[in-house]
Amino acid sequence: MSEVYAVAAVGCGAAVGGVLRLLVTQVVVARLGPGFGHYATFLINVTGSFSIGAVYELSRSHGGFDPVLAAFLTTGLIGGYTTFSTFTYEALNLSFQRLGAAALLYTVGSVLCGVVGAFLGVAATRAAGA
Amino acid sequence: MMERRTIVAVACGAAAGGIVRLFVTQAMTARGGAPFGYDATLLVNLTGSLLLGMVIEVAQADTVFTPFWRIFLTTGLIGGYTTFSAFSFDTLELAARGFALTAVLYAAGSVTLGIAAVYLGIAAARATRAAVRSRSARRGQGPR
Numbered sequence: 001m002s003e004v005y006a007v008a009a010v011g012c013g014a015a016v017g018g019v020l021r022l023l024v025t026q027v028v029v030a031r032l033g034p035g036f037g038h039y040a041t042f043l044i045n046v047t048g049s050f051s052i053g054a055v056y057e058l059s060r061s062h063g064g065f066d067p068v069l070a071a072f073l074t075t076g077l078i079g080g081y082t083t084f085s086t087f088t089y090e091a092l093n094l095s096f097q098r099l100g101a102a103a104l105l106y107t108v109g110s111v112l113c114g115v116v117g118a119f120l121g122v123a124a125t126r127a128a129g130a
Numbered sequence: 131m132m133e134r135r136t137i138v139a140v141a142c143g144a145a146a147g148g149i150v151r152l153f154v155t156q157a158m159t160a161r162g163g164a165p166f167g168y169d170a171t172l173l174v175n176l177t178g179s180l181l182l183g184m185v186i187e188v189a190q191a192d193t194v195f196t197p198f199w200r201i202f203l204t205t206g207l208i209g210g211y212t213t214f215s216a217f218s219f220d221t222l223e224l225a226a227r228g229f230a231l232t233a234v235l236y237a238a239g240s241v242t243l244g245i246a247a248v249y250l251g252i253a254a255a256r257a258t259r260a261a262v263r264s265r266s267a268r269r270g271q272g273p274r
Contacts, residue, residue, distance in 0.1 A: 006152070007149055007152065010149055010151075010152045011145040011146070011149050012145065014147060014148025015141040015148075016141075017210070018140045018143065018145070018147075018205065018206055019137055019140055019141050019144070021144075021205070022205055025205075044214075045215070049214065049219065052216070052218070053222070074215075075148065075152055075155070075216075078213075079148055079210075079213040079215060079216060080144045080145075080147070080210040080213075081215070082213055082215040083209040083210075083212050083214060084179065084214045084217055084240075085178040085182040085208050085209060085211070085244075086182070086205075086209055087214060088175075088179040088182075088245045088247065091245050092249055107241050111218075111221075111241060114217070114218035115221050115222050115225075115237070117218065118215075118219045118222045119222055122222075
């Protein structure tokens with residue numbers, strides 16, 4: 001029966017995460033301009049990666065979260081907040097606009113900063129002793 | 131600044147997308163997939179990239195989708211279905227467990243195949259549209 005709660009938790013979390021992603025994108029595009037959507041995606045994916053590292057470490061140090069809470073936070077909220085499809089679409093779009101260097105920088109930068117972000121999320125939580 | 135309809139579209143789409151991602155992950159884990167399910171994340175991210183290419187191409191060229199359904203599908207459903215956080219965390223986990231080569235292959239493979247999948251999605255949408263147009267032109271109806 002907890003299966004049903006996990007599905008509901010993922011649905012609710014992903015709904016909130018998706019709306020957060022929409023908000024961040026709209027704020028970034030309103031400040032920088034319509035051609036800067038990939039800046040927003042970069043920011044979303046790096047902060048989301050940091051958060052998943054932090055939540056993972058927090059859960060580990062507390063002997064594991066309740067499965068429904070874990071589903072809400074990781075698969076739901078953070079999984080729905082970050083996006084891979086927009087990332088690959090924007091990378092291709094940049095190369096279509098003959099911005100090959102920007103496309104390369106965007107892809108390599110997103111992956112490196114994402115992985116480092118996740119690592120820092122774990123390390124910061126551990127350092128904070130949370 | 132933000133329309134309520136847009137928020138509703140994204141929330142509903144992302145909820146559905148997240149649940150589909152959960153089901154795909156559970157199905158692959160049940161079949162005995164890779165440790166901590168990075169193969170499921172790869173499958174989700176590649177199919178999502180393919181779908182996003184198709185949907186954006188269809189939405190740009192035709193008047194198939196209203197703005198509501200367009201953002202429901204793109205930012206909502208497909209955006210919520212795919213995930214970058216699981217991708218980064220999987221890569222970190224692989225590297226931390228000593229599978230450095232797998233980590234590099236997983237990261238590089240996800241990105242290159244993901245971009246190729248978007249391209250394929252766009253090409254498939256264009257080919258379908260061209261086929262539909264030429265069929266209706268042969269019938270003497272002309273492109274609609």
